[in-house]
Amino acid sequence: MRSHHFRVVAAFLALLAGAACSTTPAVTNTNNIVRASDVELVCLEIVGSTVIPHPAARCGLSDTDNSAVAGSGPADAGTAGDAPQVDYTTYHLHAVVPQFDRGEIGVVDLATTTGVALVDNIPAVPGFSFLPVGPFPVSITSDIVEGGGYIYVASANLDRVVRIDASALRSNPTAAGFVAHRREIPVGGLPRDVTVLRSGARVWLVSTLPAASAVSFVDVTDPANPSAPSVVALGAGTTSGDAGVADGGTAVPAHPVSVVADTDGARVFVTDDANPVVHVLDVSDPANRTELAPLAVGVRNRAAAVSGNVRARRYGCDVATDPDHCAATRYLFLTSADDGAVVAWDIGRGARVLPNQLPQPNLRGSRIQPSLRADRVALVSPATALVAINTTLYDPAAQPVAESGTVDETTCSAGYTPVDQSVFSGVFMGVVLRTGQLAILDLDDYNVDAWEAQCRRAAGSTLNGAYRFVRHAPRASTTLATAPALSAPPVVSAVIQGAAHGQTLEGASAPTFACGDSRAQSGSTTCTATNSFGVHLPQRQIGVSAGAPVYGPTDPFTSRNETWTFTFEGLLPGLDQYGGAITADASGGLRVDAPGALFCTRGALARDGVAHDVLSIVSDPTPLAADADLCSRVFGSGTAPLNRDFAVRRAFEDHVLVDVSAEVGDVGLVGRCFPQAVHFQVRAGQQWVAIGGVSGFVHDVRPGADLECEVDPVAQAEVVGWAQRCLVDASLAPTLTSLVCPAARACTGTVGSDGAAHRADAPMFANAYFCTQIYPALALRSSRVVAAPVDRDTLMSFAIANAYDYFRTAVGTLPSAVRHPAGIDRIFVVDSGTNGLMEFRLNPFAAGRIFN
Amino acid sequence: MALVAGLAGCPDNSGVVPPIDQFFYPVSLAASPSGNWLYVTSADFDLRYNGGTVAPVDLACVRAAIADPSRTTCAGVPGGPALRCSADRDQAGARVCESRAFIRSAQVRRISPYAVDSAVAQYPTRTRLYVAVRGDGSITWFDLDDAGGLDCGAQGAGATCSDTHRAGADTSQSPIAARLAPDPSSLSLDPERGWIFVTHQSTDPTVDPNTNATQPRASLLRDPASTGGSGAPVLLSAIGNLSPGLSDGVLLPRATGSGARSTWVVTSRSVPFLSFFQAYPGSTALRDGQPFLYQSSSVTVTGLNTGADSRAIVLDPDPAKRRAYIVSRLPEALLTLSLDAANPTTAVVTDARPLPGGPSRLVVRTVGGRTQLLVVSFDARVVTVIDADEGRVLGEIFTGRGPHQAILDPSAGHPFLYLVDFLDAAVEVVDLRLPADPANPGTYLHRVLTLAPQLPE
Structure with missing residues (x-):
């Protein structure tokens, strides 16, 4: 009795203490899934303790509460005359997630509506326990038919693929009998990727073997007796030029990475991150699997995915992404191993797609990828995984879009019909980026075709859509809530700052963007361009209104939200602070050595008639005491520098030759005052440096013979071509296209004898996004108008807003895989870094659950 | 009574002398070029003692103890205690031995607390060990002999290194009249030129309101031993106004035409930048000016995704591959960097592969013509072995509680990895000997020996 009392009192006190100390419990992220590497989706029917696998298409997820519903697969027809008997609430879609670090696969019940979705395979052990599959699993696939099937897991350091009976995915691996559900299948090497291919009556387990430069085939048609591996060596590549054209270089062994099965079941595509090809293997003959001629895709590649069928284009091929081809087809998409881009191969035509992407965001000169070519879909970073997305409304037969019978010229000429861009309907490609983002590429956006169908201008007239999505180009949108159409024209605003000759003192003494045919000293101009700032987007006629042409931007989806600046004698990016040593050259001139400075690569230039850049020493003199006063008088101090500019006479990749000004005069004095390494900057000489906040510093200087800097004539011709495109008045073309500065620079116009600056005398600045000219600052000198000097670092900037950015959303710190279950408008992304498994809904697009 | 009370009130406050026969918070390893000695630097991280130590470990004896478990003494440690070992409870077939039998305790020297890094340079006439010490803001240096001798101006077991062997601690030692900046974080040497390049993790604010200069975050010293001298390394240059969090640096091969300069590429724990530093020896064409950085x-x-916390960096041993490898914590990944020594500023990340939690250190070696990386993950307590050419994980080596810095055995024919265990006060030895039969790897990629504190009696 006494003991009982004690227990009661103790319990009461403990309760009191607990109540007194009660606070909101801290929620700790347990991170049950660690270093997830891949994911596979399987459909399991769960009835009590019985688990029956079904094809994934039999499972569905409710859009309201994620509960299990019937999938898109063949429904249960029931027996003759009876209603279907299937209870689809027992059909649960599961995600199976290999965990690289632990050598396990985690199973997630995606149809869980309450509680924890992770399956605890060993409930007796605290925490979540998963199924062991061997060291460092890297890839997973499945082969499931009605009533049975398997998942296959490839591991980085195991020359066998582990097969587990799908019906055992929720089982306890320590229980007796589990071993019967697990089998290791030799594949003849160490696999990187694995897939299952059904071809005719045969079922093949296909693995890439990078170290062996081969692909392995195992016949798993009879689950009880998998065949011995048949290893097919892949052909070596060669060091290749563009588009995979061999240049006679040394052979490079194939290095297969990913494998994807063609949906017709007769061939597999194998990526190669050592050669610019995709290997193709024909498996139609079970006894003889042969490598066909590789696809010369032109880039080393890693991940691959085959798209759904896109529909034929009935009109407007010239504005399609792939102007050479408008037929219904499928595409093989590949991630580039070398840069942030995706390339496409038209499987139907058998050719690399050269997207019609001019103008195109992140064209050549992107700050991140300065050499990115325009023959691929540029992304902000390298891609790590791809997935083909065919939404529930996808039409596998790719039927043509019904034409509209409505005459709707108003809507057409207005340019764009708002479409809820958060709705994904049609054929897309999901791309996971190494920066931790997911991007969606449009292949055949059905919503856009719906818009196209409205664009019949008159009965019997030719359909002529004012705008439609460009295939293979990024889906353009700034936010998910905004329609994928232009809600307002791009806005350009301008400011001028940094000029000592401010507009408030003398309006004409500041340079301005040209916006009219001429500009007088009074500052008056006649602005006929699309805005009052003299900057306009390239435009094209999009319709006719009251007999007058209606113009719109060439392609608003190519404009970027960004700020552009023009800086007079601005610093060249990358050469804004560099170190080097000053020495006398053989001719007695001054030479500044800076190995690694990459003067040409960063755009420095010294060519007569083109540009002579300026090298400015930033650091203070470091002379001997005897020279201190002299050096201070000549070169000043840190707060009041003098005579630090040196005109560059010749520029090379690793050094420049500079002239000594008359104020300094003596080469020897420079050496005495700067005997040590100096910090210096390089500025554009008497030119404006043009820099975009997003689309980058696009210069066209290259190291030429003897590594001397020169303008790349091909790239410069491209710049001139842009200038040509800018001109409304074609008669000015011969003049203005000859007045184009080196790319990324703008030159100021001159003043004519009539005291005015004329359009014909102002060099054209043009790039893929906009066009402009800069009129000089003007001053009145003794009744004569002259060009006034412009201060260094005078800055003109303007911002483009309301343009579109392509759709991206955050998916973790190091995403590695992505899957889309057929018939369900969701995608699942695996993040190796922090998040584990992430779910996203497609229609409307929204971030969903995180399983971890 | 009052006298006794007075004595009791004035205790000896010189602190507790650190042990000379074991490690305590060991933080760094360096090996003699001959491969005979391993120098283990203990950091005294919890300030239990009045300094850290540098202890020479008889590597020949370590190897012998692995090969012959019956071995009882170390020849390189005359008069040392007998080996006391027991089975490693966490690793089948491995043993744990008391470290004292392997330490030549008579040559152990005391340094200030909070050592962070160490490195050995072999010069024409001498070999030197440098230890970066945060506690006194110095590069404490030692002349080495191949008998385990450590000369830092002090005599006797556990003696404290003299001031003359603490480079950077005194402004009078430097021609620029400067002390070494606070918080040195890593060392990288260029023995050919005698450069000692030091990074600092100082996050101190602006120190000069007139120039907005911040604390120096990179320093350059030169050791006269590179040209046959015997004097102390001299602090020549220190620069501020740099990105914070400079972490680890690696010396780049000399590019053609720039042989006079040494270039380091340095990672950062705070910003997604790689910084390039050059040591400029002076303008010989005009006048032999003061070298500087x-x-x-x-x-x-x-x-x-951010890339703003990078730790160790190494170059691929094969220059033709033009690659470097970086351990990143944001994200926790191994980064492969395309790095052309002739054009280093065109470096770009070409691959990122996930690593176990808390990756920090990295060792690179060549096995059969292939590049192999061993990445130490402190939090996950593993060393991940990666085939860098294939991007494939070969295995994981499970360690004690606090794996930190690791180095390879420098002598040919002895492929072992030595790993300091910061928390277990131990040095672990991992077997990297390729098995004759790959199907029977034996102890390959496993810990085979641990030099630990005192074992239970």
């Missing part, structure tokens, strides 16, 4: 360039690490 400058930041020649920086490269933004792009194509990653």
Whole structure:
């Protein structure tokens, strides 16, 4: 009795203490899934303790509460005359997630509506326990038919693929009998990727073997007796030029990475991150699997995915992404191993797609990828995984879009019909980026075709859509809530700052963007361009209104939200602070050595008639005491520098030759005052440096013979071509296209004898996004108008807003895989870094659950 | 009574002398070029003692103890205690031995607390060990002999290194009248030129309101031993106004035409930048000016989710591969960097592969013509072995509680990895000997020996 009392009192006190100390419990992220590497989706029917696998298409997820519903697969027809008997609430879609670090696969019940979705395979052990599959699993696939099937897991350091009976995915691996559900299948090497291919009556387990430069085939048609591996060596590549054209270089062994099965079941595509090809293997003959001629895709590649069928284009091929081809087809998409881009191969035509992407965001000169070519879909970073997305409304037969019978010229000429861009309907490609983002590429956006169908201008007239999505180009949108159409024209605003000759003192003494045919000293101009700032987007006629042409931007989806600046004698990016040593050259001139400075690569230039850049020493003199006063008088101090500019006479990749000004005069004095390494900057000489906040510093200087800097004539011709495109008045073309500065620079116009600056005398600045000219600052000198000097670092900037950015959303710190279950408008992304498994809904697009 | 009370009130406050026969918070390893000695630097991280130590470990005896478990003494430690070992409870077939039998305790020297890094340079006439010490803001240096001798101006077991062997601690030692900046974080040497390049993790604010200069975050010393001298290393240059969090540096091969300069590429724990530093020896064409250090360039690490916490960096041993490898914590990944020594500022990340939690250190070696990386993950307590050419994980080596710095055995024919265990006060030895039969790897990629504190009696 006494003991009982004690227990009661103790319990009461403990309760009191607990109540007194009660606070909101801290929620700790347990991170049950660690270093997830891949994911596979399987459909399991769960009835009590019985688990029956079904094809994934039999499972569905409710859009309201994620509960299990019937999938898109063949429904249960029931027996003759009876209603279907299937209870689809027992059909649960599961995600199976290999965990690289632990050598396990985690199973997630995606149809869980309450509680924890992770399956605890060993409930007796605290925490979540998963199924062991061997060291460092890297890839997973499945082969499931009605009533049975398997998942296959490839591991980085195991020359066998582990097969587990799908019906055992929720089982306890320590229980007796589990071993019967697990089998290791030799594949003849160490696999990187694995897939299952059904071809005719045969079922093949296909693995890439990078170290062996081969692909392995195992016949798993009879689950009880998998065949011995048949290893097919892949052909070596060669060091290749563009588009995979061999240049006679040394052979490079194939290095297969990913494998994807063609949906017709007769061939597999194998990526190669050592050669610019995709290997193709024909498996139609079970006894003889042969490598066909590789696809010369032109880039080393890693991940691959085959798209759904896109529909034929009935009109407007010239504005399609792939102007050479408008037929219904499928595409093989590949991630580039070398840069942030995706390339496409038209499987139907058998050719690399050269997207019609001019103008195109992140064209050549992107700050991140300065050499990115325009023959691929540029992304902000390298891609790590791809997935083909065919939404529930996808039409596998790719039927043509019904034409509209409505005459709707108003809507057409207005340019764009708002479409809820958060709705994904049609054929897309999901791309996971190494920066931790997911991007969606449009292949055949059905919503856009719906818009196209409205664009019949008159009965019997030719359909002529004012705008439609460009295939293979990024889906353009700034936010998910905004329609994928232009809600307002791009806005350009301008400011001028940094000029000592401010507009408030003398309006004409500041340079301005040209916006009219001429500009007088009074500052008056006649602005006929699309805005009052003299900057306009390239435009094209999009319709006719009251007999007058209606113009719109060439392609608003190519404009970027960004700020552009023009800086007079601005610093060249990358050469804004560099170190080097000053020495006398053989001719007695001054030479500044800076190995690694990459003067040409960063755009420095010294060519007569083109540009002579300026090298400015930033650091203070470091002379001997005897020279201190002299050096201070000549070169000043840190707060009041003098005579630090040196005109560059010749520029090379690793050094420049500079002239000594008359104020300094003596080469020897420079050496005495700067005997040590100096910090210096390089500025554009008497030119404006043009820099975009997003689309980058696009210069066209290259190291030429003897590594001397020169303008790349091909790239410069491209710049001139842009200038040509800018001109409304074609008669000015011969003049203005000859007045184009080196790319990324703008030159100021001159003043004519009539005291005015004329359009014909102002060099054209043009790039893929906009066009402009800069009129000089003007001053009145003794009744004569002259060009006034412009201060260094005078800055003109303007911002483009309301343009579109392509759709991206955050998916973790190091995403590695992505899957889309057929018939369900969701995608699942695996993040190796922090998040584990992430779910996203497609229609409307929204971030969903995180399983971890 | 009052006298007794007075004595009791004035205790000896010189602190507790650190042990000379074991490690305590060991933080860094360096090996003699001959491969005979391993120098283990203990950091005294919890300030239990009045300093850290540098202890020479008889590597020949370590190897012998692995090969012959019956071995009882170490020949390189005359008069040392007998080996006491027991089975490693966490690793089948491995043993744990008391470290004292392997330490030549008579040559153990005391340094200030909070050592962070160490390195050995072999010069024409001498070999030197440098230890970066945060506690006194110095590069404490030692002349080495191949008998385990450590000369830092002090005599006797556990003796404290003299001031003359603490480079950077006194302004009078430096021609620029400067002390070494606070918080040195890493060392990188260029023995050919005698350069000692030091990074600092100081996050101190602006120190000069007139120039907005911040605390120096990179320093350059030169050791006269590179030209046959015997004097102390001298602090020549220190630069501020740099990105914070400079972490680890690696010396780049000399580019053609720039042989006079040494270039380091340095990672950062705070910003997604790679910084390039050059040591400029002076303008010989005009006058032999004072050598100094400058930041020649920086490269933004792009194509990653932040990439703002990079740790160790190594170059691929095969220059033709033009690659470097970086351990990143944001994200926790191994980064492969395309790095052309002739054009280093064009470096770009070409691959990122996930690593176990808390990756920090990295060792690179060549096995059968292939590049192999061993990445130490402190939090996950593993060393991940990666085939860098294939991007494939070969295995994981499970360690004690606090794996930190690791180095390879420098002598040919002895492929072992030595690993300091910061928390277990131990040095672990991992077997990297390729098995004759791959199907029977034996102890390959396993810990085979641990030099630990005192074992239970």
